[in-house]
Amino acid sequence: MALYTLREVLEKAEKGKYSVGMFNVLNVEMLRGIIGAAEELRSPVIIALAEVHLPFVDFEDISHLMIKAAKDADVPVVVHFDHGQSFENIVKAIHYGFTSVMIDASMESFDENVRRTKEIVKIAKVLGVSVEAELGHVGGSEGSSETTFAPEDYYTKVEDAKKFVDSTNIDALAVAIGTVHGEYKFTPKLDFKRLEEIKKSVNIPLVLHGGSGLSDDDFKKAIKYGISKINIFTDMSLAAVNSIEELLECKCNKINCEGCFGLNKPDKEKLIEIIVKKVVQEIKEMDKKERKVTYPDIIQASMEGIKEEVKKKMRVFGSVNKA
Known part of the structure; x- marks a missing residue:
């Protein structure tokens, strides 16, 4: 089955009121476990390489493996570059064949976030590549147990969401509503009211980062109020x-x-x-x-553990038999 863009997969998810899982890849075992889960459950899937993980893999080599696995799969697969902060690495991902990239300038000022995001959109859209950006900031780090970050300090402002989307022409918006990356040291409390209001103000799919550690009920509510893509890494690692x-x-x-x-x-x-x-x-x-x-x-053993965790998430997200 051909590679899919993020826009193609998430537009269908929005209409069907389910969410598509994005799962980070660090090696062949993770890649096989994720694709295997998607094929067994007939679910679309987003496989991703995060910029923060580049020290652990060869960028070009893992990219080629991800692209090949996606092309060989018999379900829709998006190959996504996650939390790209370096212009050079985002452009490399596009060059290697990724069908989706994320520009993360969320720690910059609003105007600088817009400027850097527009820069990537201008390049990506010419090549048919989807772009995700983040407004507000989801703290912590992928796979880390150190999460002293206070998420309420960086919530996405409802009044800024429409302005940001209209200014950048992105395909998906990652929002900060109370999640963090890595393991939680506290019980997460998501601001669903804020999420609902953001969704009403924009006309593109919304993304939830820091999905590992949330309850099934949290996931289902997030999807109900507008989340179409959920990022998972730490739960797979565990x-x-x-x-x-x-x-x-x-x-x-x-x-x-x-x-x-x-x-x-x-x-x-x-x-x-x-x-x-x-x-x-x-x-x-x-x-x-x-x-x-x-x-x-x-x-x-590691591959089977990852596969079962991915399948568990796909069932909760409602993406089973949506391929």
């Missing part, structure tokens, strides 16, 4: 780690990760790599006849 824990019949808190990769507290997206290194070290000390877990077993 699902992969949990699957590996079960395979190894161990608890991660028994593994001393202090100092790993020069970090005091490792990011969740690195935790899989840390665990694998620890396990491989232990396996080397075992007699070959006693080995019960292999590296391919770990790969398979």
Whole structure:
């Protein structure tokens, strides 16, 4: 099935009153798990590479893998560049074949956000690529457990939403209504009234970042009040780690990760790599006849954990059988 743009997939989602999940990709296992879930449930899907994750992958190599997987899939797939802040990287994503890009200038002034967003729109629209932008700011970081950010400080202002959309000609708007990236250290309280008012003021699909950790009820209400795209990363990462824990019949808190990769507290997206290194070290000390877990077993476990988590989210988002 051909690659789809974000506009194509989200316009259908808006009409059908469901949401399409966007799932970040860091490696082949994540890519296979996400696409596999979408094909099994006949759901459209958005696979994404976030600019913050570029230190962990080769940009060009992972892009080619994502594009090929999308083309080979038998469901609609959008290939999206998430939270692009660098003009150069956003243009590279377009060059590599991404069908959607996000320009995130949300921490800039309103006028600067508009200026930088219009710059990307002017390039992307000529090439048929969709553009997402953010107004207000969703704090935290992808896969991080450090979320001391106070979301109410950066809520999207209703009165600014229409002006921003009209000024930029974007295809989708990411709004800040109380979510954060990464794991929540508090119970999230979403401002659904604000979301409802924003939706009434604009005529494009709305996007919810920081979806991991929300309740099913939160998701369903967000979709009811106008959200057509929901971003997920941390929940997938945790699902992969949990699957590996079960395979190894161990608890991660028994593994001393202090100092790993020069970090005091490792990011969740690195935790899989840390665990694998620890396990491989232990396996080397075992007699070959006693080995019960292999590296391919770990790969398979992480992929299956991701697939099941993605399927769970797709069912909640209402995108099953919408391909």
